[in-house]
Amino acid sequence: MGLRINRCVELLAQNQAIYYDGPHSGHVLTYEQGRIDAGTWADYMNVGMEHGCFDMTGLADYIRGMVDAGPTRSGHRAPTVIVEAPVNGIDAAHVRYNAWQFRQILGRGVHGILLCQAESADAVRAFVESCRYPHNTIGVDPAIPSPMARMQGATRAKEGGMDPADRKLLGVGTRGRGSETTAAPIWGLSTEDYMERCDPWPLNPKGELLLGVKLESPEGVANCESILAVPGLAFAEIGPGDLSLSLGYRTIPREPFPPEMQAARDRILAACRENGVAFLQSCTVDNVTVRIDEGVRVIAGHSEASARKGRAHQKRTLPV
Numbered sequence: 001m002g003l004r005i006n007r008c009v010e011l012l013a014q015n016q017a018i019y020y021d022g023p024h025s026g027h028v029l030t031y032e033q034g035r036i037d038a039g040t041w042a043d044y045m046n047v048g049m050e051h052g053c054f055d056m057t058g059l060a061d062y063i064r065g066m067v068d069a070g071p072t073r074s075g076h077r078a079p080t081v082i083v084e085a086p087v088n089g090i091d092a093a094h095v096r097y098n099a100w101q102f103r104q105i106l107g108r109g110v111h112g113i114l115l116c117q118a119e120s121a122d123a124v125r126a127f128v129e130s131c132r133y134p135h136n137t138i139g140v141d142p143a144i145p146s147p148m149a150r151m152q153g154a155t156r157a158k159e160g161g162m163d164p165a166d167r168k169l170l171g172v173g174t175r176g177r178g179s180e181t182t183a184a185p186i187w188g189l190s191t192e193d194y195m196e197r198c199d200p201w202p203l204n205p206k207g208e209l210l211l212g213v214k215l216e217s218p219e220g221v222a223n224c225e226s227i228l229a230v231p232g233l234a235f236a237e238i239g240p241g242d243l244s245l246s247l248g249y250r251t252i253p254r255e256p257f258p259p260e261m262q263a264a265r266d267r268i269l270a271a272c273r274e275n276g277v278a279f280l281q282s283c284t285v286d287n288v289t290v291r292i293d294e295g296v297r298v299i300a301g302h303s304e305a306s307a308r309k310g311r312a313h314q315k316r317t318l319p320v
Contacts, residue, residue, distance in 0.1 A: 005187050006111045006208040007072070007318075008044050008080040009201045012234065012278055016316050017292050018043040019299045019307040024084065026052020027062075034065020037079065038072065041304040041320055044080035050116045054086055054101070060108045063186055073319045077188050082112035082210060089118035089213065092126040099130035099174060106131060106198065107179025109186025112210030112234070117242065119219040121226040125170055128200060128211060128232035132173030136199045139231035141169035170231055200232035202276065210234040212280070212298075216242035221264045228271040235298050236272055237280035238265045255287075269295060289313045 004010040008018045021042035027033070029047070037045055047059065066078040083105045087098035095115070105113055115127045134147075145154035156171075177195075184194035187208070199207035211232055215224050216239020228236055241252050244261060257265060265281075272279040273295055280298035283291045288299065288310045299310060307320075 004208060005077065005189070005197065006080050006201070006210065007074055007076045008082075008111070008210060009208055009234075010076075011043060011316075011318060012297060013202075014318075015297070016314055016318070017297050017299050017310050018080075018278075019303075019310065020044045020046045020082070021302050022046035022048070024048035024051060029053075029055050029058025029062040031061040031065035031068075034062040034067075035069040036065075037062075038066045038069035040079055041307060042079065043307075043320065044082050044111070046114075047081060047083045047110075049105075050084045050086050056104050056108060059083070059105070059110070060182070063109050067186055067188075078186070080111040080210070081109075082114060082212070083110050084114045084116060084214075087115070089115045089120070089123040089127060091120055092122040095123050095126040095130065099126075102127070102130045103175060103179060106175065106209075107182050109183040111208065112212065114212040114214060116214045116239070117216055117220065118213035118227055119217055120223055121230050124213055124227050124230045124233070127213075128230060129171050130174050131209065131211060132170075132199060132232070133175050133177075133195050134173045135195070136173060136204065138199070138204050139170045140172060144172060168229060168231070201234055203232045212236055214239045215264075215268055216240075217246055218243075221267065224268050224271045225274075228268075228275045228277050233275075233277050235278040235280050236268065237298070237300075238268050240265075240282075283310070285309055 011018050019042050021040055022045040025048050027047050063081055070078050072079055085101050087101055089095055102113060118124050144156050180191040180194050184191045187194055197208045200209050200211050201207035212235040214237050215221055244252050269279050278297035279295060280300060281291060281296045282300040283306050284301060285305045288306045292310055292313060
């Protein structure tokens, strides 16, 4: 059996690429579909709720079907499930006002969340904080007063006009107690163990939660270096669909990208490398090995043939 709850954490820790399936405009979220997808060729299933239905009952049934049909051939309880959340990461206020989405999604027992249209480091910090329990403190600013001090009225020192790029550490997690009783059984853990291990990896080496961001606007590209330096992120991607739309393209340009989009892609990849964040990009059978050698570690494209070729290229031993 695998050492981790989250198969993708186990693979990324080995520097292996991971491959996903599942539509970005929603998925069939039923118990029966979960049983089918338990045998997927992919390392994780993407559930697109940015444009698909925000269906928590369906998501719960879907993951329960996966668990009941498991374990996977790799010995894990279920394939990894990552949900694209509806909220846009435009700024910290947008994220905090919509943090209920993350609580609802995590409470169903998923293994990761993708924040779309991430545009600032402050927004991404709010995202990471919203997905964490307050007792998990790796990466939290030690200057924040203790809970006892805050109960007496202590507040964090004002950050004034500090540039967001200079604020590297996290605030206290804001996910509250309550949903661990529904999520822990999906992970096969006690509620106490779940609350310890549902923390972002690789920030927390024992964490099982994968948090990602999509940089799909000019602002996201402009701020990618500070965004990808936020502790708690595991993966990131350029969003060629929305980015190209903002640049005036009515249809999504195919690769090779136009120069301005290629420059944005290369800039984001470089920032991912600098910060130890896995880069996500669509690959084909023809280019998957080149992309892997370039540093891509999360493979889109919904192609089992690409996955077979990429796994063989990296001499992967963990079965699917």
